[in-house]
Amino acid sequence: MQRIIVFVIFLLVTSTGLAQHKMRTLEELINKEEPGWLLVKGWIDSAKNKVEILPADSSKATDALFKTQVTTRSPMGAIVYMTGGLLVDGGWIRILGSGHPRLNRSLPEWNKGKTFQEYGEAPGYLLIADDVLGGFFAINGGTFSKEKMGKVYYLAPDNLEWEDLDVTYTDFLHFCFNGNLEEFYKGYRWKDWQKAVATLSGEKVFAFFPFLWSKDWKDINKVTKDPIPIAEQFKFNLETRKRLGLETNYHK
Template structure:
């Protein structure tokens, strides 16, 4: 276990690069404040340095709320968003997220979609980014690593990525959610009846509950979910 001082890279930290991406972001981004002690603990639990963009986000932020909170990038957690890179990945005192073995969850969205880095459960274990899509209940290979994923979150076209699954008035609905909550949809997106967001009902539930329910459905349907 490397110490906190060993993980803090003062010579070439990645945070200035992340700040550049934040300054030119294509969608509104709120940088949640960090607690310095908690941020240090999360960095130690992850055992990554602040030379990496993952370490920079973990240590410098409580998390990022992208596009009015539709997308939540995990950091060290805090009052606004209690979920962190540590407790979402069963490091230290954690939430009910047992299915994360062999991957590192790094972000989630209001539909229950989750972004994770592969640690062997999803592919070859080389850290590639995958998306657990709520419309298919499958992990999809995004063909990029964490830095490229973060750059896409901040500079890419999220409206195109989420396509027809946004509904009229979605931003107002999202504003009433805690960043630790998502929408449980009925019928769910992975059914034929649930493809039209105008025809589904939405109920706010904890994100951990939403992930666990979807992973259980995926297991029951094809048995391939980790």
């Protein structure tokens, strides 16, 4: 797939463990000596792509960090604890943090009931970001491949496959900040998409008809685009995968 090639090229020119058992305390999770936010903020400040930091609410941030069970020394923990989330390229990509009125989903709350049932469980994968097309980025916790634990996969809206991007969470951030997003989404950005995305809630994505995974469309400018709740789109994607016999068709 072209998307995977774009990631490989980016990495050539330039692990997060998911398993949790006993819940660690906030004191164990907040690293004051080596805070990962200093690194992440530096990456954002020098990013080629536009990255907007949504402010964190302190009470929500501590709650989200505890439920995520990742230390603030890691980029993921830093983003969860220090931001309400990140909006990349005008909001085309949404990287989950602790939640914000414009992105009213924290990383742990969004995953609960989808990738795990109770906080502290080891999920088979963890949803970390999504885009306005209804594509979902997730860290593999064993569901997709036992050999590629910690790598990011993309549930692509144009084929409903979990595509192995062969990058870590940190690599994924670097790609979002500096990668060629125009090439990654080539053929799926319509005229004046920036205006439509600017008014789209972080709780919604665009539903396309004909479906992007169907063979009934040729031009992204000519398909209908209607905002729908992102939870509805995610559920629809998984149900459609089952109907198409794709549920166990992963890239090993």
